Amino acid sequence: MxxxxxxxxxxxxxxxxxxxxxxxxxxxxxxxxxxxxxxxxxxxxxxxxxxxxxxxxxxxxxxxRRRGAVTVGLVISHLTNPYFPEVAAGVLEVAKERGWQVIVAESHGSADAEIEALDTLSHQVDAIVGYFDSGDELLAEHLTGLPLVLLERGPDQTRFGSVGIDVTDGMRQAVAHLVAQGHERIGMLDGAPADNPSLRRLAFLDQIHAHNLPVDKGWVAWSSHDVAGGEVAMAELLDAHPDLTAVVGFNDLIAVGAIRTAQQRGLRVPDDIAVIGFDGLTLGELITPTLTSVRIDKGQVGRLAVDQVARMLAGQDPPTSDGAWVRPDLVVRASA
Incomplete structure (x- = not known):
């Protein structure tokens, strides 16, 4: 000693x-x-x-710290992406109800930065909630025993606490909506490269195959997680598949970029091509046409995360059932 x-x-x-x-x-x-x-x-x-x-x-x-207060560290990927501030607002609101404090750190989507945030926060907080791409073993090395709740990772994907998003059901709703409108040639703009596909891409392809549509992995283009990325990826997808009639974006920002490219090419949305986003951001109501999107209840994400922190601080195990999942719903607007 x-x-x-x-x-x-x-x-x-x-x-x-x-x-x-x-x-x-x-x-x-x-x-x-x-x-x-x-x-x-x-x-x-x-x-x-x-x-x-x-x-x-x-x-x-x-x-x-205040006497007796709980302080939670929140690690989010990008403050400039409106999805993450909406999630942060959900966590802050629920933490405030409990009289807890929250410290927010940004990882910029970097594995090194998220570990640095974990190291820094572990000396300042009682528990950590956030988005981490690193595996359990690396996280455990830097966590030093603190309760940890991973966002958008299902309970079957980690030994830590987690709040999963039921991407499969969300994508099922999106594709079913397009198929019901007669679309058969549907593409996707994914936020991850083909050699490391996102769960949203995998769920999309599963649904495409379930409907026996003439679409394969070549109908998916990679996009950075912003409007500009959506514009570029949509142009590439239309060049490769000019007979495309619908597209699903990895997130709402990418979907907005897809709409802009379609309109620049003289295509009418949704008459010539339908567009669906994923996340359900409030900005979807502000564009023309308004964006149809698979909405994730960011407030529920925050509530489930904070509730798990409370359980773990009390010595209980994190939930391993449906209580750790957020199920999205399709919000139909004018774009599809």
Missing amino acids: PGREQIKAGRATIHDVAALAGVSRQTVSRAINDKDEIDPETKERVLQAARTLGYRPSRFARGL
């Missing part, structure tokens, strides 16, 4: 205190911040270890 003489070269850390007291880092955090549900003898042992080592919580961390 470390003693004061072992850490002279540097400032004592929460890990030093945990090792000396024989407890977890989370227990040290709860003792230092006078949280509930900690044994008095354990608390005193932690405080004595802190005094022995001269440990002081960082000024930043002390300023973030």
Whole structure:
């Protein structure tokens, strides 16, 4: 165990205190911040270890915490993509109802940045919620025991807490709507490359095959997750398949780009080509024509995530049934 003489070269850390007291880092955090549900003898042992080592919580961390409050770290991919602020708003709203605090970090879709955010937040919060592409083993290495809830990853895809999106059912609704309108040549603009296809692409192709349509993986083009990417990808798809009559976008921003390219080419939406987005952003009501989209209830995502954090902080296991899933619904507007 470390003693004061072992850490002279540097400032004592929460890990030093945990090792000396024989407890977890989370227990040290709860003792230092006078949280509930900690044994008095354990608390005193932690405080004595802190005094022995001269440990002081960082000024930043002390300023973030109120007595007895829970602080949750939220990692989102892109603040510039309106989908993620809407999810963040859902988490913030539910956390506020509980009197909790939320610290938001942005990973920019980078694996290195998300791990850096995890390392930083793990010293400041009681639990973490967010979007992570890294596997369970790497996340566990950097998590140091904190409760973690992964967004848009099903409970069958991780050992951590999770809120999954039922992409299969959402895509089923989208394709069924187009087929009911007589469309047979339907393409997709995916937000992931062909060698690492998204779940939305896989669900789309499954539904296409279920309807026995003359479409294969060549009818899917890759797009970056923005309007400009949707414009470029739609142009490529129309060049390859000029007889296309409908397209499904990986997200709403890509779908908006698809509409813009179609209109620039003199195509009428939806008369000549129908367009469906995925996410159900409020901006879909602001464009012309208004965007038909598979809507994800971002408020429900936030509520399920925060509820899982509460369960895990109370020592319960995260749910492994339907309680961890958000089921989208198709919002039909003018574009399809």
